[in-house]
Each structure stands twice: as C-alpha cells, then as structure tokens.
Amino acid sequence: MARTGQRHATLRAIAQSAGVDVSTVSRVLNGSPEDAQRAASRQTAEEIRQWAARLNYRPNPHAASLRTRRSNLIGVLVPRLSDLVLATVYEGIEDAAARHGMTTFVMNSRDQAAEQRERTELALSRRVDGLIFGDAHIDGAFLDDIAGQQVPFVLVNRRAGDHPAVTCDDYEGGRLVAEHFLELGHTRVGVIAGEPFASTGIDRTTGFLDRYREAGVDVPASRVVHSHFDAAGGRAAADRLLRSRARPTAIFAVNDFAAIGALGALRDQGLRPGHDVAIAGYNDTPLAAELPIPLTSVRSPMHEMGARALELLLRVLAGEPAASERLTPALVVRASSENAPAAT
Amino acid sequence: MARTGQRHATLRAIAQSAGVDVSTVSRVLNGSPEDAQRAASRQTAEEIRQWAARLNYRPNPHAASLRTRRSNLIGVLVPRLSDLVLATVYEGIEDAAARHGMTTFVMNSRDQAAEQRERTELALSRRVDGLIFGDAHIDGAFLDDIAGQQVPFVLVNRRAGDHPAVTCDDYEGGRLVAEHFLELGHTRVGVIAGEPFASTGIDRTTGFLDRYREAGVDVPASRVVHSHFDAAGGRAAADRLLRSRARPTAIFAVNDFAAIGALGALRDQGLRPGHDVAIAGYNDTPLAAELPIPLTSVRSPMHEMGARALELLLRVLAGEPAASERLTPALVVRASSENAPAAT
DNA sequence: ACGTTTGAGCCAAACGTTTGGGTCACCACT
DNA sequence: AGTGGTGACCCAAACGTTTGGCTCAAACGT
Known part of the structure; x- marks a missing residue:
C-alpha cells in the first residue's frame, strides 16, 4: 500500500539496508525455504524480511523471467x-x-x-x-x-x-438426455448438434443417438442438424427440425443458448415448450433455471x-x-x- | 513457424550472423523507423532483417521490459x-x-x-x-x-x-425507455434498478425517473427496487414489484438478464409479457432478440x-x-x- | 593438534534488451 | 590543407534477478 510513489524497491536496496549481499536477500525472499535456510541465519533472515516489508518490496517478474527463462x-x-x-x-x-x-x-x-x-x-x-x-x-x-x-x-x-x-463426459451427458426422453416415451426426436468441428457437440450427439439406438430407435440423419452455439443458431436449427413432415416431439440442443433459440422457434410456431415439444439443453447455464419456461439441461462443471x-x-x-x-x-x-x- | 525447437534467437545471434553489433540490430529490428535509419545503411538493415526472419527472431519482452521499465x-x-x-x-x-x-x-x-x-x-x-x-x-x-x-x-x-x-450515456438510455413507455401510455411503472453502487443502474434509473417526472408522473420509491445484475436478481425484484397492490403496467429492468428474470416472474403470475405488462431491458444482449418473447432493450456499444x-x-x-x-x-x-x- | 565439516554469507556471471555516448572514415566546403 | 558534417557503426552500462561456486571462521572428531 505504502508505495512510495516513486520507483520500486529492489533486492539491492534491501541488501544495502540490511548490510548483506543481494544474493542472500534473493534466497531469503524468493528462494525455496531450504534455500533460505542455508543462505542466512534465522536472525538475518528476519531482518531481511523486515526491511522487505518496510520498503514494500515486490519482486520484478521481468527480471526473474529473464533470468530463469520461465x-x-x-x-x-x-x-x-x-x-x-x-x-x-x-x-x-x-x-x-x-x-x-x-x-x-x-x-x-x-x-x-x-x-x-x-x-x-x-x-x-x-x-x-x-x-x-x-x-x-x-x-x-x-x-x-x-x-x-x-x-x-x-x-x-x-x-x-x-x-x-x-x-466433461459429453458422451455420457448425451446419453442422460436420451434416457430422460425415452422415459418420457419420446421416439420421434431431434438433435441440434452444434458445430461439426467441436467434440462437445459431436460427443453429446453421439451419446444421445447411441442410447436411442440401444433402445431400438434409429434417429434419422435428417433429424440431426448442426448449428452455431448461440441462440440465433439454435433458432435456425429448430426451425428446420420443426418444418419437417413429422416433427419431433422432443429436441436435444447440445447447448443452452441454442436451446433458448429453439424455445423461441417453438413459440413462433405456436407450440408450447414442455407441452407440445420437450426441450433439453446442455451446460445448465445460470439462466436455464430462471427462464420463463425453465430449461431442462445437463450440468457440466465448467x-x-x-x-x-x-x-x-x-x-x-x-x-x-x-x-x-x-x-x-x-x-x-x-x-x-x-x-x-x-x-x- | 520454423521454431528450431530449441531456444529462441536473440539479438546477439543475429548480430553475430550479420557481423554487426547487437545495438545496431536492436535499432533496426525494434527501434523507431528513424532510429533504424541512422543505425544502419539500407543494405545492412535489409541483411539484418533477413537474418532475423531466417532465425525466426522474436524479441524477448521480459528483457525489454526490464530495461525500459515498461x-x-x-x-x-x-x-x-x-x-x-x-x-x-x-x-x-x-x-x-x-x-x-x-x-x-x-x-x-x-x-x-x-x-x-x-x-x-x-x-x-x-x-x-x-x-x-x-x-x-x-x-x-x-x-x-x-x-x-x-x-x-x-x-x-x-x-x-x-x-x-x-x-454509455446511461442517463440518456433511461430516458429513452421512459419515452417509449410514455408513448405507450404507461403511467404506473416500475424499475428494477440493479446494484446501488453501480453508476450504470443509478444513471439509467435516474434518467428514467427524470423523464417521467418531466411528464408529470412521480414514480414512487416503492416502485424502484434494487437487484443483482442477473436473472435470479431480476426475478426476485420483479416478484416484489408485481406483488404490490397496484402493480405496474410496465417495468424497466436496467439489465437484460434481470429483464429475463422478470419475464420469468411475470409468467409465474400468469401474466403475459408485452401484453399484460411491458418489459424493457438494457444492453441489447444478443439473446434479447432471440428470446421466445423478444425483449425490448437499449443497445449500448459494449x-x-x-x-x-x-x-x-x-x-x-x-x-x-x-x-x-x-x-x-x-x-x-x-x-x-x-x-x-x-x-x- | 590437525584435518574436516558446516553454517553463513559473498562473488560474479549470466539472462536479452535499450540507449547515450563515442569513433572513424569520408565527403564537401572554403 | 584544414574544418565541419554526416553516415554508419560500435561500446558499454544499465535494468533486477538467480545460481553455481567460493570463502572463512568456528566447531568438531580423533
């Protein structure tokens, strides 16, 4: 706190004040405990520390980095x-x-x-x-x-x-959602799958589809659509899913924001989320619980x-x-x- | 790209290769244009630059900071x-x-x-x-x-x-919302005012209230409630506003997330946002436009x-x-x- | 009594830049 | 021929740490 307003105190300043060599000060102040021990007596060490406090010493990270290459x-x-x-x-x-x-x-x-x-x-x-x-x-x-x-x-x-x-174990997360949808009896389901290059979207989707397959339901590729990880992307993807002949009764969006976009798309079509179509997101964003229609989601420990x-x-x-x-x-x-x- | 995998090239290395002094290299590579000009001939400078490229020189910022105190x-x-x-x-x-x-x-x-x-x-x-x-x-x-x-x-x-x-001119932003609400004929209005220590919330609220006062409407203090800048906070604040005897017909939340929370609170009470109660937020978050009920908001150039x-x-x-x-x-x-x- | 150990420090060389002076040759003037 | 300028450099000292080696006296072992 009591920065003198001027320059910073250096090891040298402390060394001079305490009447020891700068290397000793360095070892006491910045070295490992054992380094410190073999560098100075209990007494001198204490004295050095006091001077450091008094002068408000802060090690210069640039100098240290230069020397240590770290x-x-x-x-x-x-x-x-x-x-x-x-x-x-x-x-x-x-x-x-x-x-x-x-x-x-x-x-x-x-x-x-x-x-x-x-x-x-x-x-x-x-x-x-x-x-x-x-x-x-x-x-x-x-x-x-x-x-x-x-x-x-x-x-x-x-x-x-x-x-x-x-x-996060995204594959498992995807399975959890599938499990949930299956328990609710959904068989016509869609996935808003996120970006094709992101393992998160890929794994969540795969987990979801695998679990469905195990339950004897093959989700057709047409019901898996990629999207950006945001609300606009989710809305666009949901629009496509909902426009199909037999629209899904449940949609898994691999991201909460995409799910929120999907909620909007539902509403545009006069559908009630959680009633006409189930929606689940991913990440359990703080927002999810507070939405007008609270969002089912997979909590990931971000x-x-x-x-x-x-x-x-x-x-x-x-x-x-x-x-x-x-x-x-x-x-x-x-x-x-x-x-x-x-x-x- | 072609980092040799080992150490980094230094000025010295370049100086040696080019057969000049390191100070010359420094001025050419890292100095001001005029510094460079007076340090070396067009020719040598070019040569130095070539060596730098060849050795993939990257100035060491720690060394520079140490020296320059910046x-x-x-x-x-x-x-x-x-x-x-x-x-x-x-x-x-x-x-x-x-x-x-x-x-x-x-x-x-x-x-x-x-x-x-x-x-x-x-x-x-x-x-x-x-x-x-x-x-x-x-x-x-x-x-x-x-x-x-x-x-x-x-x-x-x-x-x-x-x-x-x-x-952002938050005061003006608050006025804009008031203006809008006034045009719609709202006179019983509430404010979700954010944190009492943040100028954003304060100024937005003041602007809003001032504009109403100019229109002859004094918004009672009971209709201005503080909140956190998030959905949970907005929901809590909206709950309080809506529970009052004469509930407001319009609510200005000084933050989009608080507004989203307010939307949730509305719904809990069976009220339709934009129909029974008008809601406006602040910041025009990307989410605002994509919500099931798109949110009126003040765009601020974040x-x-x-x-x-x-x-x-x-x-x-x-x-x-x-x-x-x-x-x-x-x-x-x-x-x-x-x-x-x-x-x- | 003499070599060895140990505790408590000191010394000095780095680390890679920047920068305020030099130096020195060469050219242009007068 | 001597003076002044200038272009193109070089020198060396810093910046604040860290760290491998010294030193040197006191204590110890036998």
Missing part, C-alpha cells in the same frame, strides 16, 4: 469470451492460476484456424510457459503442429486427438473444468505424467421437458 | 467475466490492445472491495503499465486511493467521481466501449489530456413492450 505466464485461447460457457471455464482457469502464482491471459480465436495460429504465435512471442486451448477442432491438425514444436499445452472443454484434455485444466498443464510443465480427465455431467430436469405428452 | 501490460478488473456485458467490453479492450501491441489480463473482483484491492495489488506486482476498472463503485474511495498512488488507470462501463471513464477505454488509457499513459467519453445508446423496441395495453 514467465509464469499461461496463454488461453477460447472461441469467444462472450460465450458464457468459455467465460466460466476461464474463470476456473484464472482462479486456479492465481492460486499457483501464475498469470493467464485470454484471447479469442473465433473458432477460426487463421486466428488460432496467429493468437498462438502471439502468445508464444509473449513467452508463455504453456497454453490452454478451449477452441480445439476435432481434426486437430493445428494442434499436432504445435505439439511437434514442443510447446506445452492442454485442451479444455473440447478434446482432440489424444492431446491431454480436461472435458468452472472446475477450467481449474483442472490449469492444474493439468502445471503437471505437463513439470514433466509429470499427465492424463486427460473427463468430468461427470448431471441431468437437471425442469419444465421445458416435464409436461410434454408421451409421444405418438 | 511492460506493455494492462490489467483489467471486472466484477465477473461470466457476465456477458463485461465479457464483451473486455473483448473490445483486448482487440484494441492487440492492435496496439499491448497485452491485457483480466481478473474478477466479484464487485467486492477486498478483492478489488487484492487484485489491483496483484496487477501492480505484475508491473502493469496501467489498469482498466470495469467494476468501479460509485463512492470511489478505493479509486481515489489508487489515483493518489499515481497509478495510471481509466474506468469503463461504470463511472465514479471524475476519474477518466468511458461509459465492444466499442472497451476499445475506447483502452485507447483512453493509452492517452493517459502518454501523458496526453484524457477526457471521459460517453457513448450513445439506442432503443430497440421488440415484442416484450409492444403489445401491452395502454395503462389504466
């Missing part, structure tokens, strides 16, 4: 930060990072290969220690490339190839996913074995699917 | 990144920062004084050049403190005291606000005069307010 900086790439899902994941990353004394910075890639490359390059030139990608494309060509360059990174939210990743991803990256950086993690989703049933009639 | 780092504080409004503002900041070769990093303060202090302290210890606060509290005690310490900063989205700020804030900060850092900016809002009328009956 920046304690982590770059994070997401499709868009204004997507609540990724924003929440990032909050998890950032919280965990702060706990570990790391700094992170985020950039939007808009899910476009060119921007991914460019932003990654930028992060690298900022000398990040590692990267977290929240925007992995399933083909993973780009990631293979980076991996080849020995840049440490992990994936979050979406998986790709077998790069280390922390995801914040935790972020935190775990950061910790996974830390392990990668430490050279420890780092295995992918898949967190467990949970179905939350609400009005948007509850009162729908048993399907014909 | 980090090109900007710290950004927001209440929560998972609030779409702030996320979008931050996108604007980040875009502008990238354009100017700056790096930014965000932190959540959860709108709490203790966290603001702590995060700011953290940013300072990261040696940021300046700060952008998106979480200013109207009282501004904390900010005065920081200003006293000569830390360069600007505010965004919310104003406080007369610290330089880039905001992205631009962020970008301008960053540029304002740049001016502050350059020691240039930096005046606050107030961007213009625009009303977007949709179904949530359109079909409401002229009030009694």
Whole structure:
C-alpha cells in the first residue's frame, strides 16, 4: 500500500539496508525455504524480511523471467469470451492460476484456424510457459503442429486427438438426455448438434443417438442438424427440425443458448415448450433455471473444468505424467421437458 | 513457424550472423523507423532483417521490459467475466490492445472491495503499465486511493467521481425507455434498478425517473427496487414489484438478464409479457432478440466501449489530456413492450 | 593438534534488451 | 590543407534477478 510513489524497491536496496549481499536477500525472499535456510541465519533472515516489508518490496517478474527463462505466464485461447460457457471455464482457469502464482491471459480465436495460429504465435512471442486451448477442432491438425514444436499445452472443454484434455463426459451427458426422453416415451426426436468441428457437440450427439439406438430407435440423419452455439443458431436449427413432415416431439440442443433459440422457434410456431415439444439443453447455464419456461439441461462443471485444466498443464510443465480427465455431467430436469405428452 | 525447437534467437545471434553489433540490430529490428535509419545503411538493415526472419527472431519482452521499465501490460478488473456485458467490453479492450501491441489480463473482483484491492495489488506486482476498472463503485474511495498512488488507470462501463471513464450515456438510455413507455401510455411503472453502487443502474434509473417526472408522473420509491445484475436478481425484484397492490403496467429492468428474470416472474403470475405488462431491458444482449418473447432493450456499444477505454488509457499513459467519453445508446423496441395495453 | 565439516554469507556471471555516448572514415566546403 | 558534417557503426552500462561456486571462521572428531 505504502508505495512510495516513486520507483520500486529492489533486492539491492534491501541488501544495502540490511548490510548483506543481494544474493542472500534473493534466497531469503524468493528462494525455496531450504534455500533460505542455508543462505542466512534465522536472525538475518528476519531482518531481511523486515526491511522487505518496510520498503514494500515486490519482486520484478521481468527480471526473474529473464533470468530463469520461465514467465509464469499461461496463454488461453477460447472461441469467444462472450460465450458464457468459455467465460466460466476461464474463470476456473484464472482462479486456479492465481492460486499457483501464475498469470493467464485470454484471447479469442473465433473458432477460426487463421486466428488460432496467429493468437498462438502471439502468445508464444509473449513467452508463455504453456497454453490452454478451449477452441480445439476435432481434426486437430493445428494442434499436432504445435505439439511437434514442443510447446506445452492442454485442451479444455473440447478434446482432440489424444492431446491431454480436461472435458466433461459429453458422451455420457448425451446419453442422460436420451434416457430422460425415452422415459418420457419420446421416439420421434431431434438433435441440434452444434458445430461439426467441436467434440462437445459431436460427443453429446453421439451419446444421445447411441442410447436411442440401444433402445431400438434409429434417429434419422435428417433429424440431426448442426448449428452455431448461440441462440440465433439454435433458432435456425429448430426451425428446420420443426418444418419437417413429422416433427419431433422432443429436441436435444447440445447447448443452452441454442436451446433458448429453439424455445423461441417453438413459440413462433405456436407450440408450447414442455407441452407440445420437450426441450433439453446442455451446460445448465445460470439462466436455464430462471427462464420463463425453465430449461431442462445437463450440468457440466465448467468452472472446475477450467481449474483442472490449469492444474493439468502445471503437471505437463513439470514433466509429470499427465492424463486427460473427463468430468461427470448431471441431468437437471425442469419444465421445458416435464409436461410434454408421451409421444405418438 | 520454423521454431528450431530449441531456444529462441536473440539479438546477439543475429548480430553475430550479420557481423554487426547487437545495438545496431536492436535499432533496426525494434527501434523507431528513424532510429533504424541512422543505425544502419539500407543494405545492412535489409541483411539484418533477413537474418532475423531466417532465425525466426522474436524479441524477448521480459528483457525489454526490464530495461525500459515498461511492460506493455494492462490489467483489467471486472466484477465477473461470466457476465456477458463485461465479457464483451473486455473483448473490445483486448482487440484494441492487440492492435496496439499491448497485452491485457483480466481478473474478477466479484464487485467486492477486498478483492478489488487484492487484485489491483496483484496487477501492480505484475508491473502493469496501467489498469482498466470495469467494476468501479460509485463512492470511489478505493479509486481515489489508487489515483493518489499515481497509478495510471481509466474506468469503463461504470463511472465514479471524475476519474477518466468511458461509459454509455446511461442517463440518456433511461430516458429513452421512459419515452417509449410514455408513448405507450404507461403511467404506473416500475424499475428494477440493479446494484446501488453501480453508476450504470443509478444513471439509467435516474434518467428514467427524470423523464417521467418531466411528464408529470412521480414514480414512487416503492416502485424502484434494487437487484443483482442477473436473472435470479431480476426475478426476485420483479416478484416484489408485481406483488404490490397496484402493480405496474410496465417495468424497466436496467439489465437484460434481470429483464429475463422478470419475464420469468411475470409468467409465474400468469401474466403475459408485452401484453399484460411491458418489459424493457438494457444492453441489447444478443439473446434479447432471440428470446421466445423478444425483449425490448437499449443497445449500448459494449465492444466499442472497451476499445475506447483502452485507447483512453493509452492517452493517459502518454501523458496526453484524457477526457471521459460517453457513448450513445439506442432503443430497440421488440415484442416484450409492444403489445401491452395502454395503462389504466 | 590437525584435518574436516558446516553454517553463513559473498562473488560474479549470466539472462536479452535499450540507449547515450563515442569513433572513424569520408565527403564537401572554403 | 584544414574544418565541419554526416553516415554508419560500435561500446558499454544499465535494468533486477538467480545460481553455481567460493570463502572463512568456528566447531568438531580423533
């Protein structure tokens, strides 16, 4: 607090005040506990610490990074930060990072290969220690490339190839929704499947379809439509589903915002969500519970996913074995699917 | 791209290859154009640049920061990144920062004084050049403190005291909604006013109330209720408004998410938004247009606000005069307010 | 009594830039 | 022929840390 307004105190300043060498101060203040112990007596150490406090010493991270070749900086790439899902994941990353004394910075890639490359390059030139990608494309060509360059990174939210990743068990999440719809007796169902390059949409869809297949119902490809992960995309996709001859009695949107768009589309056609057509989303956004018609959704631990991803990256950086993690989703049933009639 | 996989190329490496001094290389590669010109002949400069490209040189920002005492780092504080409004503002900041070769990093303060202090302290210890606060509290005690310490900063989205700020003209935005409601004939109106410490909520509310007062209508204090800036908060506030004896025929929520919560509350009471009660929100979130009942809202230029804030900060850092900016809002009328009956 | 250990520090060389001076040859004037 | 300018460089000192090696006295073991 009592920043003198002028410059920052340096190790040298402290060393001079305490009458010891700067290396001693360094070890006491910034070194490992045992480093500190062998560098100075209990007494001198205490004295040094007092001077540090008095002068409000803050280590200069640039100097340290220069010397150690470690920046304690982590770059994070997401499709868009204004997507609540990724924003929440990032909050998890950032919280965990702060706990570990790391700094992170985020950039939007808009899910476009060119921007991914460019932003990654930028992060690298900022000398990040590692990267977290929240925007992995399933083909993973780009990631293979980076991996080849020995840049440490992990994936979050979406998986790709077998790069280390922390995801929600999206396949299982999809199954949960199918299970729910099956219990309600729906057999004519549709899927708003999200972007074709995102493992989240793919896995949720696959899980859903697999479960239906196991129940003896083959969902025709025409009832699986791709979309953007937002309300406008969901609305457009729902429009297509609802326009088909035999319209589905239940729709699984692999994303809450898409589901909200679908709710709008339903209403446009005079259909009552949860009554004429069941709707389920994914992620259990805070909004889901508060909507005029509360939305059935699959809760995914977004914040935790972020935190775990950061910790996974830390392990990668430490050279420890780092295995992918898949967190467990949970179905939350609400009005948007509850009162729908048993399907014909 | 062709990172050799090993270390990074340094100025020294280039200097050696090109057979010149590192200072010359520095001036050519990282110096100002005129610096470069007087440092080397057209020819040598070209040669240096070629070597730089060949060795894939990337300046080490830590070394540069250490030397220049400028980090090109900007710290950004927001209440929560998972609030779409702030996320979008931050996108604007980040875009502008990238354009100017700056790096930014965000932190959540959860709108709490203790966290603001702590995060700011953290940013300072990261040696940021300046700060952008998106979480200013109207009282501004904390900010005065920081200003006293000569830390360069600007505010965004919310104003406080007369610290330089880039905001939306919230007062005007509030008036726009009042105007709209007045035209529709509403005289019994309510306000979901947001957090009492946020200038956004305050100014929007004041503008609204002032315009009503000018029209001869005094909105009683009981019809102005505070709330959090999210759906749950909006729902709670709307519940209170709707429970009153003479319930309002129109409600202005100073935030879209609060408005969505209000829509839910309406529905719970069997009221039709836009029919029995008009609702308007603020920010014109992408979601607003896609809701089952599209939401009337005031569009505020969130992205631009962020970008301008960053540029304002740049001016502050350059020691240039930096005046606050107030961007213009625009009303977007949709179904949530359109079909409401002229009030009694 | 003499070699060995240990505790408590000090020394100095990095890390990769930036930047305020040089230096030195060459040309242009007068 | 001497002076001044200029173009094209080079030198070296910083910026604040970290870290592998020293040193040197006191304590210890036998």
